[in-house]
Amino acid sequence: MPTLRELLNSSIQTLQNAGVPSPEVDARELVLHALGLNRTALLTRANEEISATDAAKVAALIEHRAARIPLQHLIGEVEWGGIRLKTDARALVPRPETEVLLTLARQNVERRTWNVEKHSDHDPRSTIHDPLTILDIGTGSGALALALKAALPDAQVWATDISAEALALARENAELNGLEVHFELGSLFADLRGPFDLIVSNPPYLPAADKLTADPEVRHDPEVALYSGSDGLDLARALVAQAGDFLAPRGTLLLELDPRNVRQMAQEMRGWHTEVWPDLTGRERFLNAQREH
Missing domain, CATH: 3.40.50.150 (Vaccinia Virus protein VP39)
Structure with missing residues (x-):
């Protein structure tokens, strides 16, 4: 079973190979979302092994992102303008600008x-x-x-x-x-x-x-x-x-x-x-x- 660090690194590599513009950021967000972890876990739990079930959850999200489905659609929400917004294909994803x-x-x-x-x-x-x-x-x-x-x-x-x-x-x-x-x-x-x-x-x-x-x-x-x-x-x-x-x-x-x-x-x-x-x-x-x- 891969460690959290290995899973993140392989996810980054997959997104890089697919030409995703921000592979490191997107891989991190998807790994944390799939596993229900916060950013601190990437440091404190980096060497923990990830179960096959959880690794499969991550792999499925990474595969969708490699197919260039927007990150916000995969996570399902975004923080924007001081509020939380659900995001999906029904409307434009709110842009930072x-x-x-x-x-x-x-x-x-x-x-x-x-x-x-x-x-x-x-x-x-x-x-x-x-x-x-x-x-x-x-x-x-x-x-x-x-x-x-x-x-x-x-x-x-x-x-x-x-x-x-x-x-x-x-x-x-x-x-x-x-x-x-x-x-x-x-x-x-x-x-x-x-x-x-x-x-x-x-x-x-x-x-x-x-x-x-x-x-x-x-x-x-x-x-x-x-x-x-x-x-x-x-x-x-x-x-x-x-x-x-x-x-x-x-x-x-x-x-x-x-x-x-x-x-x-x-x-x-x-x-x-x-x-x-x-x-x-x-x-x-x-x-x-x-x-x-």
Whole structure:
């Protein structure tokens, strides 16, 4: 029977041979998940022998990962934005860069609230709803909507998605975290009336041609959550065209887009004041917009 160290090393080698981008990290996560161990065990129990049954559990997970099934699908959940999320093929796996969008949304609310408290006696247009109203369009697993609700428990949060399967997963994640979000099935603004103080969205933004060169893991995500026309902006354009009718006075629209097309979207938004912000690697990705009138 192999020791824990031997099992981990052989798992790493299998993933390396399969071309998995991060074989050491993924092998470690899968070994620990299969055996129900914490990271300390890799040091304190490295020389312990692993039973044939447990070794088979590890081998099965490693085989699936070598076939390029996403790590998050195999583990079944991910820590994201301060909450736990179930992850599977029903919705896009939440990406680390989208946590920046979450941070920008929270900062926007904090800055807006501070401005209201400072200027409300002088400018009645600065008022915001009580409670704060937030809408997440294309919620997928519910990541953004639920993380915002967790961070802003007094806010009223709505979320829409065109996929019934994705919304089912989002509702499961809401129950998992004990959070109340109003979910609506439908495209973009569905049957909502607004107005909303903050609208956030991580819509599909990849050009259709990217399907030809997508990493194997990406092919396990729903295509409807990834691709949006020849330049990746079909859905974003439709969203922007309607957003002004659903924003409260001085409300904010926050979008995550592709570094290749975020500037194009900003340039097309006539009648909006726009800012483009970078992700943690310095690539322009996020669009902050308010109506000029």
